[in-house]
Amino acid sequence: MNYKPIDWADERLGIAKFSRKSLNKIFPDHWSFMLGEIAMYSFFVLLGTGVFLTLFFVPSSADTIYHGSYAPLDGHVVSQAYASTLNLSFNVRAGLVMRQMHHWAANVFVAAIVVHLLRIFFTGAFRKPREINWLVGSLLLMMAILEGFLGYSLPDDLISGTGIRIAYSITLSIPVVGSYLASFLFGGQFPGNSIIPRFYTIHILLIPALMAGLLGAHLAIMWHQKHTQYKGKGRTENNVVGVAMWPAYALQAGGFFFLTAAVLAALGGLVQINPIWMYGQYIPYKVSYAVQPDWYMGWLDGALRLFPSWEITGFGHMIPTIFFPAVLLPGVTFGLLMAWPWIERWFTKDYEVHNLLDNPRDNAWRTSIGVGVMAFYMVLFFASSTDVLANAFSVSLNFVLWAFRVLIFVIPPVAAYVAYKVAREASSAPTVGKPRKAMVVFRSTEGEYSSEESGPRREVDLKFSALHGNEPKPLPEEAKLHGIEADGGVTQENSALIGSSVAAAKPQEIEERPGEGSGKYPVSRGTPGAGGGLFSPHNRKMPRRRKDSEEEK
Amino acid sequence: MSSSTPEFDELDQESLVRTSERRFENVVGISFALSLLATIGLGVVYWQGGQTQVEGALLFVTLGGLGFGIVAWGKYLVPQGPYVQDREELKSPASEREVFIESFERGSNLIERRSFLAKLLGVSVAAFGVITLFPFIRSLGPQPKKMLYVTNWKKGSALVRSDGTKVRASDLEIGGILTVFPEGHAGGAISQTVLIRPSFQDIVTKPGRESWGPQGYLAYSKVCTHAGCPVGLYQELTQQLLCPCHQSLFDVMTGANPVFGPAPRPLPQLPLEIDSQGYLRAQAGYDEPIGPGFWERA
Known part of the structure; x- marks a missing residue:
């Protein structure tokens, strides 16, 4: 390997110290830790496809006559925003794929953030010291929702235009400042000509820049504080157990970006979304039936439908009815969301640092509150389809509306109660009745079967490596830095150059490694457990490997 | 834990690792090859004028092949540990905190000593901040005034x-x-x-x-x-x-x-x-x- 670039950079920036730590950083491994990654990768896809779209989109509500390959609208007077969206969909190569990928990625982005948030909530990952990242994440969620709304408003089609009209009315409903705010935000009375250029600037510049900054902070804080981990063998509050950043985590996470992008590409290419040519241009006096916004606005739309027609007037002023479901409800929602770490602490009086995650069943109160709140927003979400449901089930709109007005009060407490009971019973199950120990059956490589009694059920770590007694241990390089003689006596001298330690492990050291050959390795793993794999001396005996080491000698 | 001889185990294990590694090498290789083929296909489709569904499907194979191959590489062909690392305490030692507070106060005392200048600076910056806010609020749109009370309907409008x-x-x-x-x-x-x-x-x-x-x-x-x-x-x-x-x-x-x-x-x-x-x-x-x-x- 050529060390010159490393020397060059290290002499100027001193990168080795930081990079060494980064390369050897340990990341706990669990599928639920990938939810945030899905969100981040969707964000990257949004940035990429979004830049492409800006090259063709014209953010103007000025009239133009459409002449493009979409025949039914040929010759119609439409806005430039609408016409340019049609053009980039039909007349720009790969334009429609990009546009649909962008829209799908936005939906997946918000969904991934929400599920990621639920994971953080139910496992108690927001507890000290991670309250700041909880706040940053909540801000990111709010911005993602706003950004999504602004984005789907830009094409100036009939459905999104109706959405903007509702947004204008909601702004108007804010007490004291509402009419000023609406006038300033929309550049006068609705609809005006300022909305699309303004939304465009906010959508492509202001919010993405803020989000990129917040995402950077989110990651930096996570990096600095180190990731949480689930309880398990060898895992304590004071350590991190998992895979090394380089190369395992880097490969897994990097590859996962491509997998996320692949799914978004498949959706963008194969599943139609927001076909604005079927809705038509936004015309203020036209409206279409069964108007539903993107999914993440559904709870607000549902709240607007369910909230009764109460309007408060007095002292020459009015608090319009939509203030309650469309301003107060989101305000309370995000306020409580952001305050949650402190609310919970107020009850638990828990000021400890937590790096081990809760199993949701072990914290029945939190789990039941979470499920109840989730149920509340789910009911609101489904309430945004009252008209569709009434049609689908051939019942009256009146019935559906009143059913939802009842369900919004019934379902959340019931869901919370059920969640509480289930959590309590699941949590106590291993200690109820006669404690049973699991028998773990092994098949040795000779084909011989044997069984071992495992510990109590709660302590069983289902990972093979853990079952086989492979205690987590430090990376060889890290061990050396701490003066521990790993891998049979590699000298401190050799560890000076990170990366050369593999070459430093001499073939004759194989015999000195005890405890590696239990013969019970699962075939599918491919690597012989802790400290093994390509770094282990066994692998160095393989033909192609031996060639490498001979060269290095 | 095992009753068999170490020599046998070692040989056997090595061959097992080798076969399984070979299998995953094949999987990774096929993924990358598929991705490459799909990329070429994508180029051809694009060259021919493009077709949304085919582009989406080929992009899926291109990106998916890369992703699947890289993830498989990262999961099955490199060591998974588990490795352990200590968490350093986030909190600084008490002495560091003390020195930090002292350093900060040494500086802030120097500023506070000229309290009039400091206050004047504060007022000036705040005033500038308020003034710069004005165009960002007031220039954006007209005052609502009677805007929300009237429409274009007048007496006699047809x-x-x-x-x-x-x-x-x-x-x-x-x-x-x-x-x-x-x-x-x-x-x-x-x-x-x-x-x-x-x-x-x-x-x-x-x-x-x-x-x-x-x-x-x-x-x-x-x-x-x-x-x-x-x-x-x-x-x-x-x-x-x-x-x-x-x-x-x-x-x-x-x-x-x-x-x-x-x-x-x-x-x-x-x-x-x-x-x-x-x-x-x-x-x-x-x-x-x-x-x-x-x-x-x-």
Whole structure:
């Protein structure tokens, strides 16, 4: 390997110290830790496809006559925003794929953030010291929702235009400042000509820049504080157990970006979304039936439908009815969301640092509150389809509306109660009745079967490596830095150059490694457990490997 | 843990590792090769003019092949540990904190010693901050003033269709509906009005509105009093107007009172008259603000 670039950079920036730590950083491994990654990768896809779209989109509500390959609208007077969206969909190569990928990625982005948030909530990952990242994440969620709304408003089609009209009315409903705010935000009375250029600037510049900054902070804080981990063998509050950043985590996470992008590409290419040519241009006096916004606005739309027609007037002023479901409800929602770490602490009086995650069943109160709140927003979400449901089930709109007005009060407490009971019973199950120990059956490589009694059920770590007694241990390089003689006596001298330690492990050291050959390795793993794999001396005996080491000698 | 001899184990294990590694090497290789093929295909499709579905499918294989291969490489061909690393305590040692506070106070004392200058600086920066905010707020739009109270309807405004043609009293069949605007403002979002000619005798006129509906014509603001959507759906059978956004229902026959859903107020009614040439005109503008509520509205 050529060390010159490393020397060059290290002499100027001193990168080795930081990079060494980064390369050897340990990341706990669990599928639920990938939810945030899905969100981040969707964000990257949004940035990429979004830049492409800006090259063709014209953010103007000025009239133009459409002449493009979409025949039914040929010759119609439409806005430039609408016409340019049609053009980039039909007349720009790969334009429609990009546009649909962008829209799908936005939906997946918000969904991934929400599920990621639920994971953080139910496992108690927001507890000290991670309250700041909880706040940053909540801000990111709010911005993602706003950004999504602004984005789907830009094409100036009939459905999104109706959405903007509702947004204008909601702004108007804010007490004291509402009419000023609406006038300033929309550049006068609705609809005006300022909305699309303004939304465009906010959508492509202001919010993405803020989000990129917040995402950077989110990651930096996570990096600095180190990731949480689930309880398990060898895992304590004071350590991190998992895979090394380089190369395992880097490969897994990097590859996962491509997998996320692949799914978004498949959706963008194969599943139609927001076909604005079927809705038509936004015309203020036209409206279409069964108007539903993107999914993440559904709870607000549902709240607007369910909230009764109460309007408060007095002292020459009015608090319009939509203030309650469309301003107060989101305000309370995000306020409580952001305050949650402190609310919970107020009850638990828990000021400890937590790096081990809760199993949701072990914290029945939190789990039941979470499920109840989730149920509340789910009911609101489904309430945004009252008209569709009434049609689908051939019942009256009146019935559906009143059913939802009842369900919004019934379902959340019931869901919370059920969640509480289930959590309590699941949590106590291993200690109820006669404690049973699991028998773990092994098949040795000779084909011989044997069984071992495992510990109590709660302590069983289902990972093979853990079952086989492979205690987590430090990376060889890290061990050396701490003066521990790993891998049979590699000298401190050799560890000076990170990366050369593999070459430093001499073939004759194989015999000195005890405890590696239990013969019970699962075939599918491919690597012989802790400290093994390509770094282990066994692998160095393989033909192609031996060639490498001979060269290095 | 094992009863077999170490030598046997070692050999056996090595061959097992080798076979399994080979298998995963094949999987990774096939993934990358598929990805490469799909990329070439993508290039060809793009060159040929592009096709949305094929592009999406090929992009899926391209990206998916890369992703699957890289993840498989990272999961099955490199060591997974588990490795352990200590968490350093986030909290600084007490001595560091003390030195930090001392350093900070050493500096801040130097500033606070010239307290007048410091205050003046604070005031200057704050004033500048407030001043720079002004264009970002005030320049954005006009003050609302009477904007929310008036529409383009005036005394004598002729009713026109969206294409600007005037509406005659004989134009609408009984049971007909039309979206109308004040002459000169066809298509206006605020003045949009729905003109209906329901069956004559059932109308329950509100007090003071006896003369507003000549020949059974009724005109209501089309802007929903709930969230401002156009009240676009007319159910002739029940004589009701439905807002498709949040399903508010207004009863046309009783002055567009809200009878269902979240709308809080009736749709404002436009007083109509028929001029000597048979054209429909407004007797006056709306006598109340149209659309959803706002703070200043009593």
